[in-house]
Amino acid sequence: MPSWGMTVDTDRCTGCEACVVACHAENNLPTVGPEQAAMGRTHQWIRVERYWEGEFPNIKAKFMPVMCQQCDAAPCEPVCPVNATYHTPDGLNAQVYNRCVGTRFCANNCPYTVRFFTWFTPSWDSPMNEQLNPDVSIRTSGIMEKCTFCVQRIRRAQDTAKDEKRAVKDGEIKPACAQACPAKVIVFGDLSDEDSEVSKLSRSNRGRRLLEELGTRPRVVYLSGGGA
Amino acid sequence: MSQTWCLAKFNQPVEARAAIRRLLQSGVDPQSMDVMTSQPIHGEPFLPEKKPTKLFAWALSGAALGMIGGFSLATFSALAYPLVKGGMPIVAPWTVGLITYETTMLGAVLATLAGLLVELRLPSFSGRPYDPSVVDGGVVVAVPYSDRNRKAVEEAVHAAGATTVNWV
Amino acid sequence: MAAETPRFTEARINRDLLGPLFKTSAIYYVTTGFLLLVAMVVFVAWGLQLKYGIGMAGKNRPSYWGLYITTFVFWIGISHAGTLISAILRVVQAEWRRPITRCAEAITTFALVTGSLFPLIHLGRAWLFYWMIPFPNSRHLWPNFQSPLMWDFIAINTYLTGSVTYLYLPMIPDMAVARDKSTGWRQPMYRTLALGWRGTEREWVRLEKAISIMALVIIPVAVSVHTIVSWDFAMTVMPMWHSTIFGPYFVVGAIFSGIAALLIAMVMIRKYFKLEHYLQPVHFDNLAKMLLTMSLLWFYFTFTEYLVTWYGNEPAEMTVFWSKISGRYAPMFWLMVICNFIIPFPVLAIKKLRTIPLIFMASCGILVGMWLERFLIIVPTLVHPYLPYNYGHYWPSYTEMAIAGGTLGFFVLMYFLFAKFSPMISIWEYEEGLQVASKHRGELPDPTFVGQIAPGDVHPGH
Structure with a gap:
């Protein structure tokens, strides 16, 4: 059984937000318009958080892409009354759209604030409706959604590998964000394979996990410092 | 007659x-x-x-039934479709205990009401002197x-x- | 206490207490019509929200909850007025409880009905609420009993069942009185609800036994309900929600707001139904002392909660803390402290100030303060999540305000209708109280009163 994980090298991140755009295209994320966006109702399964370090003029912008951390002890999972979110055996924090009744408890209990709610039935102006990804369902109004590690790509690669009677190769699966990143910030792969790139990177002493003091056991490792 | x-x-x-x-x-x-x-x-x-009235016994039996019912509901419904959530066990004693407590009380309430009606053979709308x-x-x-x-x-x-x- | 009560015969008590059922003033019709309109607003607004989506409410990321959950907790808190207080007073056999229990228990029932609307209203897909009901279904999926929302669901249903039963049991003999005194279309209704009650000795023994069992069962249920409501917050990992004292803190707050609501209702009932002989200053005085105790307890818990946070000085918690003490939410916070402690403490503690009008005003303030308390627990935490990049803001939309505000009308409407349907003071318990009082005084009340017991009849155990 694979165990999916990700590393994010914040030292490499330029804050270009290509990952954000790629995620919108891949996962059929609705764009809500300026008014709703101002209310805080955007859908950004991945976002680039910008923090300033130091005081002007010796100031430095730090960028940190944040997506669902797919925690092994995810606080969002047990609070759902209808089992709409649970942990898959390969370590994904699954969100089952058609089970969700919209209590939004999961989002309240997510310390990373990476769950997104569909407040209104989404729509895409023509010709944007022509670019929707057929592999990803469109979410209706009133349900919760979040980063899936591009589960549609994971499952497709697994199916292809199965058809060709081989194992999934390291690097074969690339989530949209990792694929779009020009600076190679994001690396995705199987943590149970000790030789995979993500495995090696996650063991690096540059690694730390976001808010790991809360005991959520996140599956995303952030790399920074150490002169890389 | x-x-x-x-x-x-x-x-x-x-x-x-x-x-x-x-x-x-x-x-x-x-x-x-x-x-x-x-x-x-x-x-x-x-x-x-x-x-003598047996209402207290009614309440106790209702509580016992509610206890068994709540325990079974919380346990077997979790086992019937096991999903791992938040790294917790499929059947967690803490939460099963909570549900069991509430259903125990519910059982006692309903049994007390039922016992009262049964012991008094109510509702009854005719035939009794008044x-x-x-x-x-x-x-x-x-x-x-x-x-x-x-x-x-x-x-x-x-x-x-x-x-x-x-x-x- | 009963010592100042004029000696009433059963016939007079029946007339006084059943009076409001059969005589309806023009003011009542006007008020009810207005309340009906207000209640309609709730359902129109909810209808629009169902049609267009939950986005009609002003919630956003990160403030996924807001006015709905605040008002939900508020109403569940109000519901602790009745059943819990009435049960405690029954268990300790406080004689002054007798004219209070019915109006208190009715508050519980209707506050629970009102409160439990909100978990439905706030759902993204409210039409699928039945997925939380545990029943074998084609999806082969049971609800998740590890979720505090499921605990809520089970606990509130238990409490509602218990409260309705506990309200109904002492009503049965009163329904029988109404049956025997009413005519026309009301008579079959009361006949059905009285279940064929005759008032035989067997019936009285069992009814009193059932009520005492219910009182014992309902106290721990009531405590558990508000504890579980608090666990909706305390079970999370969020700053200033993840607190072990939330259970008792919420229970105290619930009883606090509950007694305030009860006092307001009693003042209204006393005035509108002219029941000054039945609801005497002593009843307000005793309840006001309980209210004072709860105010002190509330202050104690609030102080502890904030002291521990401040001393712990944990960054994520301190952000929420300062937003309440001196930041954006400070006006609300200090208004809450004024309403819940600074005003009620002197008003309720100083005997000269503890008059019915001042108690009434203090109680109204406490309801405002306790609503603010729930808002201040929910929103500041939500808009200040761990990662500062996600700080947000929340302001309720008109839809939300209409629904949350309108439920006040909905609740009062139900209470109004109930007052036309059942005596608001339990007739038989009041009569029983006169009997007990006459025995304690060792004198004989009005000769037509059955409670007059010949000396040889008095059981030494009583």
Whole structure:
């Protein structure tokens, strides 16, 4: 059984937000318009958080892409009354759209604030409706959604590998964000394979996990410092 | 042929008690009589209890049923479709305990209500002797009578000071 | 206490307490019509929200909850007025409880009905609410009993069942009185609800037993309900929600707001139904002392909660802390402290000030303060999540305000209708109280009163 994980090298991140755009295209994320966006109702399964370090003029912008951390002890999972979110055996924090009744408890209990709610039935102006990804369902109004590690790509690669009677190769699966990143910030792969790139990177002493003091056991490792 | 009743109304409990004493002496079965008031009367009971109430036992059995029900529901529903959530065990004793507690209480509530209705054989909308004037105070003693003992009943209730006597 | 009560016969008590059922003033019709309109607003607004989506409410990321959950907790808190207080007073056999229990228990029932609307209203897909009901279904999926929302669901249903039963049991003999005194279309209704009650000795013994069992069961249920409501917050990992004292803190707050609501209702009932003989200053005085105790307890818990946070000085918690003490939410916070402690403490503690009008005003303030308390627990935490990049803001939309505000009308409407349907003071319990009082005084009340017990009749145990 694979165990999916990700590393994010914040030292490499330029804050270009290509990952954000790629995620919108891949996962059929609705764009809500300026008014709703101002209310805080955007859908950004991945976002680039910008923090300033130091005081002007010796100031430095730090960028940190944040997506669902797919925690092994995810606080969002047990609070759902209808089992709409649970942990898959390969370590994904699954969100089952058609089970969700919209209590939004999961989002309240997510310390990373990476769950997104569909407040209104989404729509895409023509010709944007022509670019929707057929592999990803469109979410209706009133349900919760979040980063899936591009589960549609994971499952497709697994199916292809199965058809060709081989194992999934390291690097074969690339989530949209990792694929779009020009600076190679994001690396995705199987943590149970000790030789995979993500495995090696996650063991690096540059690694730390976001808010790991809360005991959520996140599956995303952030790399920074150490002169890389 | 349905039972015929004498409904004798008294102003004071002490008069009703006197009537009951006379009626018992004249051979009326204490189990067959009813004493009605607009409020519970504190003091000695008018009539010996037929069977002591088992409401507490009802409540306890309901609680036990609720406990078993809640425990089973929380346990077996989790096992029926096991999903790992937040790294917690499929059946977590803490949460099962919580659900069990609530259903235990629910069982006790429902069983108490059911026990009350069963013991009193309520709801019942006909056939029982009743004098609606009792809600304005007084004590009504309902005595079953037949042609054979009508006279004895009449004497007993009048001697004790009944204000009104209805024969139904 | 009963010592000052004029001696009433059963016939007079029946007339006084059943009076409001059969005589309806023009003011009542006007008020009810207005309340009906207000209640309609709730359902129109909810209808629009169902049609267009939950986005009609002003919630956003990160403030996924807001006015709905605040008002939900508020109403569940109000519901602790009745059943819990009435049960405690029954268990300790406080005689002064007698004219209070019915109006208190009715508050519980209707506050629970009102409160439990909100978990439905706030759902993204409200039409699928039945997925939380545990029943074998075609999806082969049971609800998740590890979720505090499921605990809520089970606990509130238990409490509602218990409260309705506990309200109904002492009502049965009163329904029988109404049956025997009413005519026309009401009579079959009361006949059905009285279940064929006759008031026999067997019936009284069992009814009193059932009520005492219910009182014992309902106290721990009531405590558990508000504890579980608090666990909706305390079970999370969020700053200033993840607190072990939330259970008792919420229970105290619930009883606090509950007594305030009860006092307001009692003042209204006393005035509108002219029941000054039944609801005497002593009843307000005793409840006001309980209210004072709860105010002190509330202050104690609030102080503890904030002291521990401040001393712990944990950054994520301190952000929420300062937003309440001196930041954006400070006006609300200090208004809450004024309403819940600074005003009620002197008003309720100083005997001269503890008059019915002042108690009434203090109680109204406490309801405002306790609503603010729930808002201040929910929103500041939500808009200040761990990662500062996600700080947000929340302001309720008109839809939300209409629904949350309108439920006040909905609740009062139900309470109004109930007052036309059932005596607001339990007739038989009040009569029983006169009987007990006359026995304690060792004197005989009005001769037509059945409670007059000959010396030989008095059981030494009583």
